[in-house]
Amino acid sequence: MTETTFLVVGGGIAGVTCAETLAICCPAASILLVTESSIVKTVTNLVPIARYLHQFDVREKCVDDMSSGIGTIVDQLLEVNATQHWVRTKGGKKITYRYLCLCTGGAPRLFAGEQVQKYERVVGIRDTDSVLQLQRLLGNAKDVLILGNGGIASELAYELHDVNVHWVIKDNHISATFVDPGAAEFFQISQQGKEEAAAKPAPSTVLKRMRYSEMVPTEQEQQKKRGAALGPDWHRSYDLCGQAGGEHRLPKIYYKSYIDRHELLENGLRVTLRYEDGRMEQINCDFLVSATGVEPRHDFATDLPLTLAADGGIAVDEMMRTNLTDVYAAGDVCSANWPPAEHWFQMRLWTQARQMGGMAGRSMAAAFEGETIYQDFCFELFGHVTQLFGFPVVLMGRFNGQGLGRDYELLLRCTPNKEYIKFVLQNGRLRGAILIGDTDLAETCENLILNAIDLSPFENILDPNIDIEDYFD
Ligand SMILES: Cc1cc2nc3c(=O)[nH]c(=O)nc-3n(C[C@H](O)[C@H](O)[C@H](O)COP(=O)(O)OP(=O)(O)OC[C@H]3O[C@@H](n4cnc5c(N)ncnc54)[C@H](O)[C@@H]3O)c2cc1C
Numbered sequence: 001m002t003e004t005t006f007l008v009v010g011g012g013i014a015g016v017t018c019a020e021t022l023a024i025c026c027p028a029a030s031i032l033l034v035t036e037s038s039i040v041k042t043v044t045n046l047v048p049i050a051r052y053l054h055q056f057d058v059r060e061k062c063v064d065d066m067s068s069g070i071g072t073i074v075d076q077l078l079e080v081n082a083t084q085h086w087v088r089t090k091g092g093k094k095i096t097y098r099y100l101c102l103c104t105g106g107a108p109r110l111f112a113g114e115q116v117q118k119y120e121r122v123v124g125i126r127d128t129d130s131v132l133q134l135q136r137l138l139g140n141a142k143d144v145l146i147l148g149n150g151g152i153a154s155e156l157a158y159e160l161h162d163v164n165v166h167w168v169i170k171d172n173h174i175s176a177t178f179v180d181p182g183a184a185e186f187f188q189i190s191q192q193g194k195e196e197a198a199a200k201p202a203p204s205t206v207l208k209r210m211r212y213s214e215m216v217p218t219e220q221e222q223q224k225k226r227g228a229a230l231g232p233d234w235h236r237s238y239d240l241c242g243q244a245g246g247e248h249r250l251p252k253i254y255y256k257s258y259i260d261r262h263e264l265l266e267n268g269l270r271v272t273l274r275y276e277d278g279r280m281e282q283i284n285c286d287f288l289v290s291a292t293g294v295e296p297r298h299d300f301a302t303d304l305p306l307t308l309a310a311d312g313g314i315a316v317d318e319m320m321r322t323n324l325t326d327v328y329a330a331g332d333v334c335s336a337n338w339p340p341a342e343h344w345f346q347m348r349l350w351t352q353a354r355q356m357g358g359m360a361g362r363s364m365a366a367a368f369e370g371e372t373i374y375q376d377f378c379f380e381l382f383g384h385v386t387q388l389f390g391f392p393v394v395l396m397g398r399f400n401g402q403g404l405g406r407d408y409e410l411l412l413r414c415t416p417n418k419e420y421i422k423f424v425l426q427n428g429r430l431r432g433a434i435l436i437g438d439t440d441l442a443e444t445c446e447n448l449i450l451n452a453i454d455l456s457p458f459e460n461i462l463d464p465n466i467d468i469e470d471y472f473d
Pocket residue numbers: 009010011012013014015034035036037040041075076077078103104105106125126127151152232234297299300330331332333348349350351352353386
């Protein structure tokens with residue numbers, strides 16, 4: 001029987017951050033990290049780009065390289081007995097704990113669930129194994145179908161080489177979970193033959209102020225700007241080449257379409273799409289990537305039922321506590337079940353896995369020491385730093401007008417192939433921002449959002465000749 005004060009389960013960003021936070025807060029206490037894989041993820045190159053917004057890289061390392069104050073066991077959690085404070089693992093270990101944090105992450109939520117789970121030709125991307133499966137399938141592929149319009153689809157659609165990519169999306173613009181139609185168009189223009197752009201005269205900057213209803217481009221506008229995609233560098237370590245040979249192809253995008261039915265062929269899949277207007281279309285492909293979101297993963301038994309949120313995540317309060325005494329949760333496995341701050345909402349990202357893991361660690365340490373703490377300020381404002389289509393992207397607050405209904409207006413500044421800046425204003429206050437390119441506006445936007453400064457007097461705040469920071473520094 002192993003005993004520990006703090007037990008953390010899961011070697012992803014949330015679990016590792018939680019364990020490392022505990023090692024800082026309670027260096028004399030016993031801390032044990034149990035994870036099913038001998039590879040754990042850790043944060044490196046943490047760089048603040050605003051007071052509460054950080055850019056960082058995620059690195060994989062061997063679990064044995066965890067810092068000395070943290071014990072590690074490579075094993076799978078099978079059972080939690082919250083009443084008696086012990087867990088049991090697949091390897092037959094029984095571990096008693098004082099405080100437990102569940103950081104068991106998520107799994108790909110496949111488009112047809114269990115039905116396609118066993119299909120070798122339907123891939124969900126989560127970890128290294130799934131990418132290696134993708135690589136294997138790519139080896140003989142000429143046609144790949146990507147389903148979904150979020151982070152993974154946006155990355156894959158562009159990164160896949162020498163293969164015909166069929167990108168099936170429900171929306172009328174690409175990357176809808178991250179950007180608005182304007183930014184989608186900015187990305188597509190930037191990707192349509194880089195050499196074309198070089199031959200053109202220097203692009204002029206466009207300044208626009210629009211009411212909500214004006215911001216969605218017409219179908220025709222959208223259709224004529226076919227093209228594509230993108231991505232950041234989680235693929236750097238994988239060669240994602242198909243067998244279609246030849247140059248990098250732009251994906252064929254099927255806007256406002258759904259998979260109506262699918263059938264396994266001898267060496268591929270036949271997919272029948274249904275468009276919003278009722279039209280149907282068939283696509284034969286070698287395999288399908290279901291980039292259709294994350295399912296929180298908690299495939300272990302508990303003696304008492306864990307309260308789950310509507311999305312299947314373990315419900316946690318602002319201190320990352322679950323409904324079970326001394327049991328916490330953080331990262332993709334959990335769902336924020338506290339009244340969210342005005343400018344924050346949950347999105348399953350490294351960014352939030354790190355913030356939640358740190359919050360859980362501080363909260364468990366405070367409980368152990370009998371201290372009272374408050375929620376970290378990072379939960380006051382949604383912030384996310386990433387790369388899309390080869391551009392640095394910062395998303396802040398309600399960057400797509402999330403939850404603002406229709407009474408907001410947009411300020412846009414766009415210089416093709418250079419920058420796309422969108423301010424979401426409600427009653428003259430900045431409520432969200434999309435910053436694409438090297439805009440250096442993250443800290444200014446953070447201040448404007450958090451301080452709710454009335455911007456109505458500043459009609460031309462996005463005029464490139466005006467240094468916004470001078471206004472407000
Ligand atoms: C392809 C891809 C690209 C992404 N790109 C980005 C990006 O660019 N930026 C960004 O912010 N986010 C990105 N994300 C999202 C990000 O990866 C997740 O939000 C984040 O990693 C979640 O961290 P986590 O620690 O909660 O979960 P995970 O990273 O899933 O870690 C969970 C850990 O728990 C372990 N585990 C699970 N069950 C058990 C068990 N029963 N017993 C023991 N161990 C167990 C798992 O093995 C794993 O080690 C991406 C996700 C994917 C799939």
